Amino acid sequence: MRIVTGKNVKGVIHYHESKISSGSAVCIEASGFLRDVALLTTEDKIKRLENRNLLNRRAKTNTMHISLNFDPSESFTDHQLVSISKEYMKGIGFEEQPYLLYKHIDAAHPHVHLVSTIIKADGTRIATHQLAKKISEPVRKDIERKFHLVAASHGKRQLKGILMPGYGASPTKHMIDETVGIIMNTYLYNSFNSFQILLKIYGVVAMPVHQNLGLLYSLCDSDGKPRGVPIKASALKCHATFKKIRQLCNRNISKQDVYKSNLINKIEAARLHFKQGWAKSLEDSKVLVVWHKSSEGQIYGVSFIDHEQRVVFKGSDLGKMYSASSLLNKVIKDDKETIQIDFVKPLKVIDLHQILGPLLRSEGGQYAGEDQLQYFRHRQKKKKKKS
Incomplete structure (x- = not known):
């Protein structure tokens, strides 16, 4: 379960609609909309939530984006996912809010995304401070008992969802993003080298570039050698940059004892x-x-x-x-x-341009496929401006 608040409902919806266009997602519910979900266009979805947000122009943060993740051993019908999501939204106080429910089918485990607004019909704003810890977590546990779901205790469920990424078996960026995100937030490690070792066990290599100022991720073969197109850390949804990994390493030192x-x-x-x-x-x-x-x-x-x-x-x-x-x-x-026992060989620092040169666009030097990452890059730019 992950909760993210933001300011760009249009970007969130476009992200999921692009998933639908590529055949990796389906919108299975539109609660609080005047038309059936099958009849709604992308513009209908955006306009409904944007109109609600206009009721409180002072609230800059007005969008709620939630992902609900399930164990790989579980399977659900669309009706079951709708029922579980409805129960969850009711539990966290969003029952009366309009929301969209997207089912993604491009991962090793079942998961859905909920897109809603935190602006109520009377224009007031729903408080989201510590929503995940104090409200969402108890609701999650109640739903697990009610629907007989596999419990996600201490991150163990999410770890079961990691499959050894196979080059070409699934979208490369998605496999890297999911694996890196789970490892980064589930294990305690106190050095970048330890983080590299963990990733390599699950078929991903992390490669520092530009004198450790940047970081690339790639799938690897059975010998631990990078394979396929490397992905910049800043392009991943989990945003596993070198700076962030260092911060986690420092934070984990006291937790490990x-x-x-x-x-x-x-x-x-x-x-x-x-x-x-x-x-x-x-x-x-x-x-x-x-x-x-x-x-x-x-x-x-x-x-x-x-x-x-x-x-x-x-x-x-x-x-x-x-x-x-x-x-x-x-x-x-x-x-x-x-x-x-197999040895884990340390990777040498590599030159960014040496690897990415052939992969850059002639128009603007951007990565191929970057158009699908606009929502996340928009959020990252906003964060940089604030800092």
Whole structure:
């Protein structure tokens, strides 16, 4: 579940209507509109919500954009999605508000988008401060119980929705955007290198450019090499820029401490079970061991990814005895199986123009397909102006 407030209802609707044109979305409900959803044009939808917003010209922020995400194992009829969405809108106090319901069919998990206005019929504005935390979250849990949905506890449902992105199997940008967004907001990592490791596990590589001032994302093959057209971080809906990743790394440092002792206990328990292999024993505890190897073939580090706690630690962060050199001397020499684990190779900083040169438009140097990103780029420009 994600709630975003904005100022451009026209841009939001055009975004979803472009999805309909490409065959990756369907508008299945138009609540509070005078005509049936099948008879509404794009202009009808925009005009209805814009007219409501005009009742309060002082309110600059007037648009509500909500996404409801479900577990990949679940499937719904349009009628069920309409019923769930109606219950949700009623629960958060938007029952009387006109809204559009879009079903997207371009992801690995079922999800819908709700587009509405926060301006009421009398011209007053619905308060949205802490709507997600104090109102929406309890409503979500009630709906999960009422409709017998898979619970989205602590982000576990969303993580199930990550599939290993396959080049050509789905729209590249969408697969990258969804994977990066979930990893970025679900796991705790304290370095960009740890973030890169997580992404590579799920088939995406993050590549710094311009001396770490920019960031590109690309799908990768089984060897971890970039494949296909790279995407700029600023073009992604999750806006996973290098600056934002650094901020999250700094914020995560203090949050990680509570998970450290539990991970150490798992590692120590695994060291007592060499019969099935040290790494294999850790995998049973949902911990992945990742060795870092230089281009010369020398092991220089190790990381532990605890999928159960959604946290990543470098071995040295856990203590000197869990560094790569210490583990190689005390553990690996007695456990030949572990050394066969695939290594995650660090990517070198690359030149932006070297990769993107052939992909730029001659008219204005913009990415192909950028016209579909106008809504998100508009929001980003507004944010930059405010800052």
